[in-house]
Amino acid sequence: MKLGLFLMPSHPPERSPFEAQQWDLHCLKLADKYALAEAWIGEHFTAPWEPVPSPDILIAQALLQTKNIKLGTGAHLLPFHHPVELACRVAYLDHLAQGRYMFGIGSGGLQSDHELFGVDMENGEHRERTRESLDIILNLWEHVNGPFKYKGKFWDVNIPDPKDYEYAGLRTHITPYQKPHPPIMLPGVVSRDSVIWAARQRIPYIMLATQLEPTRQSFEVYKETAREEGYEAGSQNFGYLWKVHVDETEELAEEVARKFVQGPSNPFNAGNEGTANPALNKLPGMTSRKRVLPTMKVATANRGGQLSRSFEDQVDDHTIIFGTPKTVIPKIRHVLEYLRPGSVFFWDGDGAMTHDDQMRSLRLMGEEVLPAVREIADELELPSSFEVDPKTGKKFEETEAETPDEIAATPGD
Numbered sequence: 001m002k003l004g005l006f007l008m009p010s011h012p013p014e015r016s017p018f019e020a021q022q023w024d025l026h027c028l029k030l031a032d033k034y035a036l037a038e039a040w041i042g043e044h045f046t047a048p049w050e051p052v053p054s055p056d057i058l059i060a061q062a063l064l065q066t067k068n069i070k071l072g073t074g075a076h077l078l079p080f081h082h083p084v085e086l087a088c089r090v091a092y093l094d095h096l097a098q099g100r101y102m103f104g105i106g107s108g109g110l111q112s113d114h115e116l117f118g119v120d121m122e123n124g125e126h127r128e129r130t131r132e133s134l135d136i137i138l139n140l141w142e143h144v145n146g147p148f149k150y151k152g153k154f155w156d157v158n159i160p161d162p163k164d165y166e167y168a169g170l171r172t173h174i175t176p177y178q179k180p181h182p183p184i185m186l187p188g189v190v191s192r193d194s195v196i197w198a199a200r201q202r203i204p205y206i207m208l209a210t211q212l213e214p215t216r217q218s219f220e221v222y223k224e225t226a227r228e229e230g231y232e233a234g235s236q237n238f239g240y241l242w243k244v245h246v247d248e249t250e251e252l253a254e255e256v257a258r259k260f261v262q263g264p265s266n267p268f269n270a271g272n273e274g275t276a277n278p279a280l281n282k283l284p285g286m287t288s289r290k291r292v293l294p295t296m297k298v299a300t301a302n303r304g305g306q307l308s309r310s311f312e313d314q315v316d317d318h319t320i321i322f323g324t325p326k327t328v329i330p331k332i333r334h335v336l337e338y339l340r341p342g343s344v345f346f347w348d349g350d351g352a353m354t355h356d357d358q359m360r361s362l363r364l365m366g367e368e369v370l371p372a373v374r375e376i377a378d379e380l381e382l383p384s385s386f387e388v389d390p391k392t393g394k395k396f397e398e399t400e401a402e403t404p405d406e407i408a409a410t411p412g413d
Helices: 017-033 055-065 083-097 111-117 125-142 162-168 192-201 212-228 250-261 296-302 311-316 325-339 355-380
Strands: 002-007 038-041 070-073 101-106 148-151 156-159 184-188 205-208 238-246 320-323 343-347
Touching: 002 017, 002 355, 017 038, 017 055, 017 355, 038 055, 038 101, 038 343, 055 070, 055 083, 083 101, 083 125, 101 125, 125 148, 125 156, 125 192, 184 192, 184 238, 192 205, 192 212, 205 212, 212 238, 212 325, 238 250, 238 325, 238 355, 250 311, 250 320, 250 355, 311 320, 320 325, 325 343, 325 355
Parallel strands: 002 038, 002 343, 038 070, 070 101, 101 184, 184 205, 205 238, 238 320, 238 343
Antiparallel strands: 148 156
């Protein structure tokens, strides 16, 4: 199993981009210090409380300040990028990362983002664009030497014959450092079509902060599709993100954990009881989706739906976990036994939490919780997608690396 951190990143709109960046870099450096295997950084364009439109820039900075942790986009929203431009950026960043980069992809969940880019979310155009974009990106890397033409529904691409520009020494040239490409992950919440597509592509799926039983049922959708495709999906095909806060006493842990659902920093939360902002109940992207997963009811409840769940309800079903290291460890074990994910990501530092709240939790997590969780994962035999290939189900060749959590990447040409 690989243990990681997920940063939306969440910041109040009044915090400047520079201050937010320094906060996030501090988190990533501490995560690296305590040997978390990976960290993911989200991408949004119209959410003032999740204000990072270019996670790859933050990743590039973090690479210079960390040593071992793998860093990924969580996720690049493919409908909003030209696939040729993104393929070049991803390949270039992969070289800078020297095997520490992960390529998270997504379709986007905010209607306002889609309207900004002129993408029709209502008829599924965003998912069509995502699939076409990834197909183009993978083909560009495979056929970098050209000639190659791709005529799609949304984009046309032409890699010219290098002989045509031989006189000027011009040609497409950049491919990823990791071969054939960096690990690809798909995070999501409610789209059944996306889970089925991920299973058909054998791309690991990360469920984001959803209730346990609906999450387990959603993983079953992936497993059933995998069987139809002729393979058995295992822990290496699944990741799970949920809210975990560790503190010095039970009383302080509960006080801070309640901040997950408090504060004005995120307008999805209104007031101090985790109730939803009524103005967001009718967002088209929230209310009109078809073919949704069992997680839909909970996802809309946590993200502006009509069935907002209280802090107590989220604690009861382990959507939020808090406590001292001693009391948090068995709760994490319960989640691992129930869902059996190969990768887990801890979401801390949201809502009205302060920087000190988050740093205190990360320190206790790294010093006392993570060593115990690694032992539990070994006992439960939960391989990650870095240990077992999600496409083949076979173990990657063991190589020497700087930490036990690292699998060395194969250098590019």
